[in-house]
Amino acid sequence: MKKAILLSACALTIFIAGCSKNNSNPTNNNTNVTEANVLTSFATTVVNPNYADINAKAAVMNTAVATFVATPTDANLKAIQTAWKDTRAAWESCEGFLFGPVEDFNYDPTMDSWPVSKNDIDGLLADNSNALSPTDLANLQNDNLIGFHAIEYIVFGVGSTQKAANITAREKVYLTSLSQNLYNTTLQLKNSWDPSQSNYTAQFTTAGTGSTTYKTRLDAFKALVGSMADICDEVGTSKMQEPLTSNGGKPDSTLDESSFSHNSVTDFKNNITGIRNAYLCTYGGKTGSVSLSAFVASKNASLDNKLQTQMNAAIASFATITTTYEKAIYTQKSQIQAVQAAIATLHDSIENDLNAFIVANVKD
Amino acid sequence: MKRLRVIGFLGVIIVMLVECRKAAVFPATQYNDELSAGDETVFMSTSKSFSNAYPGLSGYDVYVHSLGDAVFSRTFVTAPAPVNSGLGPIYNNNSCISCHHNDGIGLPTAGELQSSLLVRISQPGTDPNGGPVAVPDYGLQLQDKAVFGVPPECKINIAYTNQTYAFDDGETYELRAPTYTLSNLYTPITGSYLLSPRLAPPMIGLGLLEAIPESQILKGEDPTDANGDGIKGHANYVWDATTQTRQLGRFGWKANTATILTQVVTAFNQDIGLTTSVMPVESSKGQSQYDNRYDDPEIPDSLLNAVKFYAQTLAVPARRNTVDATVKRGEALFMQAKCGTCHKQTFTTAVDVTKPYQSNQVIHPYTDMLVHDMGPGLADNRPDYLANGQEWRTAPLWGLGLFETVNYPGYYLHDGRARSVVEAIMWHGGEAAQSKAYFTHLSKADRTAVLAFLASL
Numbered sequence: 001m002k003k004a005i006l007l008s009a010c011a012l013t014i015f016i017a018g019c020s021k022n023n024s025n026p027t028n029n030n031t032n033v034t035e036a037n038v039l040t041s042f043a044t045t046v047v048n049p050n051y052a053d054i055n056a057k058a059a060v061m062n063t064a065v066a067t068f069v070a071t072p073t074d075a076n077l078k079a080i081q082t083a084w085k086d087t088r089a090a091w092e093s094c095e096g097f098l099f100g101p102v103e104d105f106n107y108d109p110t111m112d113s114w115p116v117s118k119n120d121i122d123g124l125l126a127d128n129s130n131a132l133s134p135t136d137l138a139n140l141q142n143d144n145l146i147g148f149h150a151i152e153y154i155v156f157g158v159g160s161t162q163k164a165a166n167i168t169a170r171e172k173v174y175l176t177s178l179s180q181n182l183y184n185t186t187l188q189l190k191n192s193w194d195p196s197q198s199n200y201t202a203q204f205t206t207a208g209t210g211s212t213t214y215k216t217r218l219d220a221f222k223a224l225v226g227s228m229a230d231i232c233d234e235v236g237t238s239k240m241q242e243p244l245t246s247n248g249g250k251p252d253s254t255l256d257e258s259s260f261s262h263n264s265v266t267d268f269k270n271n272i273t274g275i276r277n278a279y280l281c282t283y284g285g286k287t288g289s290v291s292l293s294a295f296v297a298s299k300n301a302s303l304d305n306k307l308q309t310q311m312n313a314a315i316a317s318f319a320t321i322t323t324t325y326e327k328a329i330y331t332q333k334s335q336i337q338a339v340q341a342a343i344a345t346l347h348d349s350i351e352n353d354l355n356a357f358i359v360a361n362v363k364d
Numbered sequence: 365m366k367r368l369r370v371i372g373f374l375g376v377i378i379v380m381l382v383e384c385r386k387a388a389v390f391p392a393t394q395y396n397d398e399l400s401a402g403d404e405t406v407f408m409s410t411s412k413s414f415s416n417a418y419p420g421l422s423g424y425d426v427y428v429h430s431l432g433d434a435v436f437s438r439t440f441v442t443a444p445a446p447v448n449s450g451l452g453p454i455y456n457n458n459s460c461i462s463c464h465h466n467d468g469i470g471l472p473t474a475g476e477l478q479s480s481l482l483v484r485i486s487q488p489g490t491d492p493n494g495g496p497v498a499v500p501d502y503g504l505q506l507q508d509k510a511v512f513g514v515p516p517e518c519k520i521n522i523a524y525t526n527q528t529y530a531f532d533d534g535e536t537y538e539l540r541a542p543t544y545t546l547s548n549l550y551t552p553i554t555g556s557y558l559l560s561p562r563l564a565p566p567m568i569g570l571g572l573l574e575a576i577p578e579s580q581i582l583k584g585e586d587p588t589d590a591n592g593d594g595i596k597g598h599a600n601y602v603w604d605a606t607t608q609t610r611q612l613g614r615f616g617w618k619a620n621t622a623t624i625l626t627q628v629v630t631a632f633n634q635d636i637g638l639t640t641s642v643m644p645v646e647s648s649k650g651q652s653q654y655d656n657r658y659d660d661p662e663i664p665d666s667l668l669n670a671v672k673f674y675a676q677t678l679a680v681p682a683r684r685n686t687v688d689a690t691v692k693r694g695e696a697l698f699m700q701a702k703c704g705t706c707h708k709q710t711f712t713t714a715v716d717v718t719k720p721y722q723s724n725q726v727i728h729p730y731t732d733m734l735v736h737d738m739g740p741g742l743a744d745n746r747p748d749y750l751a752n753g754q755e756w757r758t759a760p761l762w763g764l765g766l767f768e769t770v771n772y773p774g775y776y777l778h779d780g781r782a783r784s785v786v787e788a789i790m791w792h793g794g795e796a797a798q799s800k801a802y803f804t805h806l807s808k809a810d811r812t813a814v815l816a817f818l819a820s821l
Contacts, residue, residue, distance in 0.1 A: 099411055104772040106478040109439075109462065115448060117441035120512035127513075141509060143477050144441050144451075144458060213769065215409075223410045230412065238434055254446040 033298045035217045035362055036205070037290035041281050042224065043201045045288030048193050050094045050277070053284060055186040057087035058179075061151075065179040068164070069172045077164045080155045080175075085263055087182075088148060092267045093283075096274020099227045100200050101192035109143050111185050114257050116153050117144035125170045132170065134177040134184070149258070151178045156260040221358040224292070225350060228275045232347035235271045236340045239264075243329050244336060251329035264325035269318040272343065275350075276311040296354070299361055303353055310349055314342040397687075400762045400821070401569050401680035402713075402725030413681040414467040414568050414763060414770050420721035421677060432674025435667050436460040440636055442511040443659055450662030452637040453514050453646070453653040454507035456482045460671070463564035463635070467678055468763075468770035470564030472780025474520035475508045480564040481779060482506070482635060483520050483544060485557055486746060493603035493610070495620075495749050496558075501551050501651055505634045506559075514653040515550040522561075524781070529790065532805050539790060541741075542781050550652070558746035558753075561779040562617050566770075568763050570615070570624055571676030573729060575713035575722050578612050584708060584732040595705050595795045597734030600757070602749040605630070606642050617778040618748040619735055619757035628672045638662045677721070680762050683728075685820045694817030697810055701802040706758040706795070708732040730761035730821065739793020742777070754794060765819040785818050786811075 061083035068076040091111070094102070102108050124145060130136055137146055144150075154175045156162050167175070191197035207214030207221075214220040243255040258264045277283050281291030297304035320335040321328045328336055399405045404418040417429045439459045440451035456479075457463050463470045463480035470480020483506045486496035498504050502517055510516040524540040531537070544559050587598040600613035604622040606629065611622035621627045625642070632638040634647050639660040648654045663671075685691050698704055707730040716723040735755040745753035756778060764785065768774035776782035782791055792800045803811065 103411060103466070106465070110477060113439050115439065115441055115445070117445065117451070117511075119442040119445060123512035140512075141476050142458070142512075144439060145512075213772070219409055219769075222408070226408075226410050226412050237430065238437075242434070 032290050033294050034290070035221070035295070036209075038281075038292050038295045039207060039217070039220055040205045041288030041290045042278065042292065043193065043204050045281050045286060046277055046283045047094075047097065047204075048190075048195075048201065049283045049286065050090065050274075051186075051190040051193055054087060054090040054094065055183070055190040057083065057090050058183040058186040061087050062179050062183050065176055069176055072164045072167065072172070074164045077155060077162065077167070081261070084148075084151060084155060085261065085266070087186075088258070088261075088263060088267065089270050091148070091186075092270035093274040093277060095231055095271050096276075097224060097227045097278045098231065099223045100204065101198070102189060105188070105192065107185055107189045107192075111147045111182060112149070113143035113147055114149050115144070116149045117142070118153070120145055121150065121153065121174075125168070125174060128170075132173045132177055134180045137174075137177050137181055146178060146181055148182065149260075151175065151182065152258060152260045152263075154178070156262075158260060160260060160262050218358065218362045221362045222355070224278065225354050225358055228278060229347055229351040229355070231271050231275060232343050232350060235268050236343035236347060239271075240268060240325075240336060240340055240343075243325065244333070251333075253326035253329060256325050256329070259326055262324040262326065265318055265321050265328070268325075268339075269315060272311065272314050272318075272346075275346075276308075276315065279307065279311065295361075296357060300357060303357055307346075307349055307354060310342070310346040314339070314346045317342045398682040398684070399726075400683055400728045401572055402727055404569070404572060404677075404679045404722060404725065404727075405682045406679040407682045409681060409684060409766060409769065411466055411770050411772075413766055414566055414678065416679045416681075418571075418677045418679050418721045425673070425677070425721075428670050428673045429677050431667070432670035432672070435663075435671050436464075436674055440638065443655065443657055443662070450638050450659065452507075452509070452511040452648070453655050454510045454517055454648050454651075455637040456505075456507055456509060456635045458509075458636065460631070460636075464567055466770045467567040469566050469767055469775060470771070470780070472522070472563055472775050474522060475516075481520075481522075482562055483508075484560040484562060484746065484748075487555060487557060490747070494601075495603055496747065499553060499557050502553065503634075503647060505647070506546070507634070507637070507647065510653060516548075517550055518546045519548040521545045521547055531808075531811070533808055535808060537786055537790060539787055540781055540783070542779060558744075560618075560744035560746040560748070563775065563778060563780040565617070565759075566763055566767070567675060567678050569680040569727070569729060569760065570678065571719075571722050572680070572713055572725060572727050573614055573731075573733065573760065574624055574676065575716065575719070575725075576614075576711045576727075576733065577714045580711055581612065581614075581733045584734055593702065593705065594798055595702070595736065597706060597732055597736050597758070597795075598750065599733075600735050600748070600750045600755075613749060613751075613757075614733055616748075617756055617759070618751040619733065620748040620751065624675050625672045628675055629668065632663055632668070632671075640668050641665055642668070680727075681766055683820050684765065685816070688816070688820070690813045690816045691820045692817075693810070694813035694815065694820075697806065697814050698817055701799045701814075703796075703799050704730075706732050706734070706736055707761050708758075728762060730764075731758040734758060736796070737794035738796060741793045742791055744778075761818065761821050764821045785815055 064080040064083040068080050154171055193200045195201050203211045203213045204220055208217035239257055244251055246255050253259060256264050258267050280293050281288035293304055317339045321332055403420050406416045417426060438448050440448045442451055443449040451458050462478055471478055472481045473479040474481045484504055485499050485502055485506050486504055487499055489497045491497050496504060506517050508516050508518055508520050523543050526538050526540050528536050528538050544561055582599060585598050587596055589596045600619040601610055602613040602620050602622055604611045604626055606626045613619035613622055615621040615627045629640045629642040632640055633643040637647055639646055639662045641661050644660045646654060709728050709730055711727055713722055713725045735751040735757050737754045738756050743754040747753055776788035777791060782788035789803055
């Protein structure tokens with residue numbers, strides 16, 4: 001009998017433990033927390049505004065470039081650098097959910113291929129027969145010569161030492177076209193989800209009820225959750241890891257993505273912030289009515305708490321890297337590894353727990 | 365007390381059920397129709413469903429797969445460069461994923477950023493190893509891009525002619541017939557030449573196809589149509605550049621490549637312009653674009669092996685809706701139409717104790733790994749070893765239902781001319797003419813059922 005009690009106690013313990021993991025008491029009685037509303041809120045509060053923001057920021061950069069070309073002062077160069085970082089922040093944020101047209105129509109590699117091909121850029125600038133118009137650049141069909149990092153190469157320079165006086169007339173023409181092309185791509189990206197344009201929003205929000213891309217609602221949820229997990233993986237095990245050890249186990253700052261601008265740590269952090277934006281359904285200070293977080297919380301509050309805690313922890317951990325990533329890979333390795341660990345923890349929770357949750361709970 | 369015990373045990377069961385939900389490795393004993401690739405099946409139907417490692421890999425193998433994944437995603441640039449050096453000087457694209465986007469089938473355009481179509485070229489005749497004959501100054505593949513300052517070999521122009529046809533019940537469909545022409549040649553081509561366009565194929569399950577015993581593939585051969593079913597498959601035997609031996613061809617649209625390693629080094633060399641220890645000579649050697657640099661091999665063996673391993677260990681997504689009545693009906697019609705004679709449903713991979721993850725797996729690739737005459741409509745008229753100008757390898761159909769999701773809007777066949785599965789079916793000819801005719805005669809409902817079955821793959 002004693003044994004039986006012990007066994008029951010054991011079972012009960014597991015039961016309680018199990019219950020705390022799978023809270024059956026909804027903490028959110030909001031009846032709007034439906035799967036369809038989660039998708040709609042995400043599309044209207046996060047995706048469309050984020051893409052519109054990238055486009056708006058790219059327009060600001062275009063203006064800054066024009067101002068600089070007309071009046072090439074260091075202050076005006078600085079304004080381009082700021083505009084680049086602002087555009088970059090909006091872009092890195094949307095990398096928290098890389099699925100749909102951004103992939104299908106290759107807007108990502110068109111804007112964000114890395115590394116730049118310095119040899120080819122030098123050759124292109126030296127070849128006066130090329131007028132370097134936006135069309136000329138597009139016709140080169142080489143994504144190593146265009147996009148964010150080509151602009152970064154010109155406006156920041158190697159080691160972030162660029163001066164207005166060093167930028168040649170040819171480089172100014174090149175820069176103007178690069179910025180224009182980037183703007184054009186951000187406009188295409190924005191239009192791809194815009195309900196008044198190509199309206200991928202409808203594909204996503206009608207998942208399981210007529211969408212040809214997402215046959216079930218679960219497919220749409222999986223696309224979202226899968227993309228959140230993917231960017232964790234890319235930041236933690238690729239973008240951060242490769243500069244750390246790819247040079248035969250030793251650090252190599254040339255493997256660092258935004259090394260000209262020293263913006264890498266900010267890039268990484270904005271990627272993870274993008275994940276949190278998607279999860280909490282928030283962008284630019286506005287929050288959607290029904291977030292994925294609320295949907296999770298309505299059925300499993302502890303999972304929602306865990307995910308939020310881990311997202312916050314991963315984002316906060318970047319503050320421990322107190323220098324540029326190019327230096328940190330030599331001097332702050334343990335801090336970097338702690339950030340990577342926080343991201344890995346978040347990744348596993350998204351890929352395993354959140355994924356299992358949606359598989360179990362998203363019904364069509 | 366007893367009640368408490370019951371509740372306790374129920375609790376255990378609930379916890380077990382909750383924790384069992386995660387799709388992971390399925391033991392072979394729980395085998396079902398959804399498992400396209402045995403233990404190496406993944407339950408995913410999103411745009412990333414072709415990009416998963418085999419579920420059964422060890423921790424170290426996962427590391428090597430991830431390393432290969434990173435190189436597969438790497439964008440290469442003109443040498444010399446501190447990072448990812450060695451692109452070109454002539455090439456088709458600057459990374460593996462530019463063509464194998466999401467590890468899926470490519471985009472049938474040429475010369476653009478994300479183009480995934482390349483064109484093979486050769487002179488009539490055969491070389492000493494029985495393969496196609498290289499064209500002087502061009503080799504066996506046209507590189508239509510080049511690093512800055514040197515000319516690409518040519519521009520590839522694709523033009524389509526649309527024609528409308530009808531099923532027996534009157535419903536119409538349209539096929540677009542491509543023509544391929546070359547312009548902007550960097551140097552004239554002397555004599556006649558043959559062209560064959562090839563679209564980047566999906567990457568899933570390649571290691572499993574490599575693990576099918578040769579004897580099992582040869583069992584399906586019927587080169588003289590001894591059984592009188594109108595279908596005459598035969599194996600393609602090809603010269604393998606890595607081992608310098610003649611081997612069974614398994615990969616490529618005409619089964620002209622024996623192993624994944626050779627496929628990978630050939631793609632590095634010909635598509636991206638990267639040299640390896642297996643193919644240490646630049647594709648441009650002897651041409652005006654050659655860079656004269658002593659930097660070969662540009663890809664070290666460690667990374668080459670990682671990419672090879674990556675290509676060998678991409679899991680196959682599970683089938684969906686396998687118990688749906690329409691899907692079942694479509695599957696029966698697929699068999700009745702004799703589609704399944706070439707698109708052979710099942711193989712069992714070889715026992716291999718060094719690779720437990722792909723050893724002795726029951727897989728459903730829907731290919732016999734043989735080449736068949738597909739008629740003049742699809743012909744490239746360019747022989748490739750034992751595959752003549754009308755013969756193509758039976759394309760594996762696993763993952764077919766996800767092409768649209770993984771590579772929107774989805775293209776089909778060796779050059780992506782088909783924009784839907786229906787068009788792909790209606791391009792079939794030659795040995796498959798009877799199956800196509802069967803499909804043409806079907807009612808709308810039955811055609812829909814066949815398509816539902818194919819969409820479930």
